[in-house]
Amino acid sequence: MSDLYFTTDLFSQFDRLHQQMATLFSGLPSSIRSDRLSAFPQINIGTTDDTIDIVAFAPGIAPSQIDVSIDKGMLTIAGERAGVTSGDAGDGNERTRRYAQERFSGPFRRTIELPQHADPDKVEARYVNGCLHISIGKRESSRPRAINVQ
Numbered sequence: 811m812s813d814l815y816f817t818t819d820l821f822s823q824f825d826r827l828h829q830q831m832a833t834l835f836s837g838l839p840s841s842i843r844s845d846r847l848s849a850f851p852q853i854n855i856g857t858t859d860d861t862i863d864i865v866a867f868a869p870g871i872a873p874s875q876i877d878v879s880i881d882k883g884m885l886t887i888a889g890e891r892a893g894v895t896s897g898d899a900g901d902g903n904e905r906t907r908r909y910a911q912e913r914f915s916g917p918f919r920r921t922i923e924l925p926q927h928a929d930p931d932k933v934e935a936r937y938v939n940g941c942l943h944i945s946i947g948k949r950e951s952s953r954p955r956a957i958n959v960q
Contacts, residue, residue, distance in 0.1 A: 850918045851887065851942070859954055862928055862946045866920070869940030876942060880930040887942065888919040927952030 851868040866887050868876065876889040893915035924946065932947025 849920060850891075850914050851920060853887075853920065853922065855922070860948060862925065862948065864922065864944040864946070866942040866944070867940065868937075868942055871940075873937040873942075876937065878933075878935050878942070878944060880924070880933060880946075883924050883926070883928070885922045885924055885944070885946070886919060887922075887944075888917070890917045891915050 851866040853867070854865045856863045864885070868887075868889070868891075871889055871891050875891075876887065879886050879888075891914060927948050929947045929949045934945045936943050
């Protein structure tokens with residue numbers, strides 16, 4: 811039986827490998843349900859004791875062009891964002907040909923999985939200054955409550 815000796819610390823090599831792997835995969839989604847980085851509309855989700863609040867950033871879209879629905883615990887925000895024509899680009903010249911476009915246009919759909927304690931019968935949606943505010947009530951059984959000790 812021979813003794814094996816390593817000239818470097820094996821655990822430091824594993825640590826270095828772990829850091830390299832973390833750096834390699836840091837830009838990828840953390841789960842299979844994660845959306846791509848350029849998903850539209852971008853959203854913020856928060857919660858209070860009584861509601862789940864979602865803000866979808868959708869400037870330049872008429873409220874009548876946005877559809878919000880809940881089915882089987884999934885909230886879907888869908889609609890269509892009109893494109894900008896050459897004459898609308900702000901240059902006043904309809905002959906201008908566009909060679910770069912950073913603003914998304916066309917149909918969109920964003921689906922968000924809701925927590926189990928979301929109550930689909932208690933939903934309010936309003937569109938203010940380019941932001942779609944959706945408030946979903948929580949079920950009574952999931953709300954915090956004080957319990958008297960006897």
